[in-house]
Every structure is written in structure tokens, then in C-alpha cells.
Amino acid sequence: MATVRELKATARPSVGKGAARAERRAGRVPGVIYGNNQPPLPISVDDRELRQRILAGRFLTTLFDIELEGKKHRVIPRDFHLDPVKDFPVHVDFMRLGEGATIRVSVPLHVQKAEASPGVKRGGTVNIVTHTIELECSVDNIPQYIEADVSGLEISYSLHLSDITLPAGVKPLAREDITLVTIVPPSGYAEEQKAAAAAAAGAAGAAAAPGAAAPAAGAAAPAAGAPAAGAPAAGAAAPAAGAKAPAGGDKKK
Structure with a gap:
């Protein structure tokens, strides 16, 4: 249940710029209550009290029961205007609320x-x-x-x-x-992120380099072992040497 504040008001007998200025000179702020399928009701409220309500915060989302000539009107503030130089309220609008209304x-x-x-x-x-x-x-x-x-x-x-x-x-x-x-x-x-990304890329490249050298070393192993597996290659040299013997034998003949 929303909290409802009390606010006293006085009915304004006349409207217009001249009447509004007269209210302000008397220390009151002119306003109006409208809505809920009823005619607008010109009112005025105490300037000091209205300032306190506005400065307290959440003014436009606070429910008020405005007491006017012995009758209470459930309203919510919809707008207020401040003097552009002195910053005090010069007008306030209240919307009348019906029971169960949605706003x-x-x-x-x-x-x-x-x-x-x-x-x-x-x-x-x-x-x-x-x-x-x-x-x-x-x-x-x-x-x-x-x-x-x-x-x-x-x-x-x-x-x-x-x-x-x-x-x-x-x-x-x-x-x-x-x-x-x-x-x-x-x-x-952003610069720190770029530097971190560059460092991470460099670290990844350094980690990948030893893994690439391993296959090269493994490739050298078969080359070193080629004589064993390549005993045929060494054996090929032996027949070549043996071929000289027949050539020498030809000379003896």
C-alpha cells in the first residue's frame, strides 16, 4: 500500500495571470486538480509547504489527500513549474484519482x-x-x-x-x-587489453616452437640410423670394391 501524505489547499475564486500573481504575492502557489471525469478545480497551496514536499524527493510519485473546504481529494502530482531565476514553485498540477485507478x-x-x-x-x-x-x-x-x-x-x-x-x-x-x-x-x-593479447599471442607462439622442433629431431633420427636400415647401402659399396678384384684378375691373365 502506497503512503499517502496530507496537504491543505484553498479554493481559488478566480483564475488568470493576474489572480495567479496575487496568490504568489500572498505566499501561495496556484494549482489545479483535474481528472476522474470531473471539472477542473482551481486551488492554491502554501508556498513553504509545497517547497518542502518537492525538496523531500519523489514528489511526482507520492499520493496526497488534499483537504479542501472539509472534503478530501485523493490526488497525485503530475507536474510543477519553477521560476527560471529564483527556482521557487510557481504552479502545480494534481490529477484526481478514482478508486482502483491505474496510472x-x-x-x-x-x-x-x-x-x-x-x-x-x-x-x-x-x-x-x-x-x-x-x-x-x-x-x-x-x-x-x-x-x-x-x-x-x-x-x-x-x-x-x-x-x-x-x-x-x-x-x-x-x-x-x-x-x-x-x-x-x-x-x-583498451591499451592494457591489447598489450595482454599481444603477450598471450607471443607466449602461444613460443610454446608452439619446441613442438615444431621435435619432429625435425625425429626426422634426423632415421637419417642417423640409415646405415643400419641402410645396411644395403653399405653393402652396395662392398660389391663395388669386389668388382675391382675381377678387374685385377683380368690383368693377371
């Missing part, structure tokens, strides 16, 4: 167990590619954040949307399998 929300991604990642241990850096995930869920089941466990990631490996388990009843709106987190290699990592 689309943008939920932050929280990276978990980064220190256990083998890639981080080797000098890599966690790079959050997707900071928020668009989800569809019931108003009573809005997750505060989605966890991304990167404890198994090596350098240059990534975690995708399909790799995480979403809460029951929550489904992503993205059609593709988006990348959430990547472990970025440290500076000089």
Missing part, C-alpha cells in the same frame, strides 16, 4: 551492490544510462524506486530492463529492452 509514473532507478561488482573492483565506473523508468501500475502499488543489482557486472557489461524483476502488478511502458547501467572501463584499459 503511468516515472520511477527513479537505484543502483545496488556496486562495490561488489568485479568490474568496479578492477577500476571500472558505474554509468547509469537510464535514471528513471516509465511504469504502469495501480495507484495503491506505486514503487518508490526500482533496484538495479550490478554485483555481477564485469567491465564493459550492461544491465538491461529485462534483467531486473519488477514488483507484482507493475509493468514497464518501454517497448524495447533498454539499457539501465553499464560498467565503463578505466582510462587506458
Whole structure:
């Protein structure tokens, strides 16, 4: 069950730029409640209280019961505008929620167990590619954040949307399998990998060289043993020497 906060508001009797400026001068922020097949309801909320709610975080995924003239309206903030110079809220929109309604929300991604990642241990850096995930869920089941466990990631490996388990009843709106987190290699990592590959190739070549010499030595063995097996070759020389004897015998005749 999602946590519901309380927020007090006042009905605005008039709308328009002039009325909105008057509300801001009075220390209030103009806004509107809309949705659930009911007409828009112009309101204003206390500037200081609204700032605190926004700065507390997760403002756009928090449910509020807005008390207005003795009646409570279950809403969720859908948008707010800040002054571009002074950075204080100048307008806020709330969407009225019906019982059992399903909404689309943008939920932050929280990276978990980064220190256990083998890639981080080797000098890599966690790079959050997707900071928020668009989800569809019931108003009573809005997750505060989605966890991304990167404890198994090596350098240059990534975690995708399909790799995480979403809460029951929550489904992503993205059609593709988006990348959430990547472990970025440290500076000089590519050069180190090339040097390691070159060293490995050199070691493999050195290991292969003695194996190639062995057959050459084995080939020499038959050459050295050729006289034994080649006793015929030595025997061939003997008849040649014996051939001189008849030649000598011819002279005696």
C-alpha cells in the first residue's frame, strides 16, 4: 500500500495571470486538480509547504489527500513549474484519482551492490544510462524506486530492463529492452587489453616452437640410423670394391 501524505489547499475564486500573481504575492502557489471525469478545480497551496514536499524527493510519485473546504481529494502530482531565476514553485498540477485507478509514473532507478561488482573492483565506473523508468501500475502499488543489482557486472557489461524483476502488478511502458547501467572501463584499459593479447599471442607462439622442433629431431633420427636400415647401402659399396678384384684378375691373365 502506497503512503499517502496530507496537504491543505484553498479554493481559488478566480483564475488568470493576474489572480495567479496575487496568490504568489500572498505566499501561495496556484494549482489545479483535474481528472476522474470531473471539472477542473482551481486551488492554491502554501508556498513553504509545497517547497518542502518537492525538496523531500519523489514528489511526482507520492499520493496526497488534499483537504479542501472539509472534503478530501485523493490526488497525485503530475507536474510543477519553477521560476527560471529564483527556482521557487510557481504552479502545480494534481490529477484526481478514482478508486482502483491505474496510472503511468516515472520511477527513479537505484543502483545496488556496486562495490561488489568485479568490474568496479578492477577500476571500472558505474554509468547509469537510464535514471528513471516509465511504469504502469495501480495507484495503491506505486514503487518508490526500482533496484538495479550490478554485483555481477564485469567491465564493459550492461544491465538491461529485462534483467531486473519488477514488483507484482507493475509493468514497464518501454517497448524495447533498454539499457539501465553499464560498467565503463578505466582510462587506458583498451591499451592494457591489447598489450595482454599481444603477450598471450607471443607466449602461444613460443610454446608452439619446441613442438615444431621435435619432429625435425625425429626426422634426423632415421637419417642417423640409415646405415643400419641402410645396411644395403653399405653393402652396395662392398660389391663395388669386389668388382675391382675381377678387374685385377683380368690383368693377371
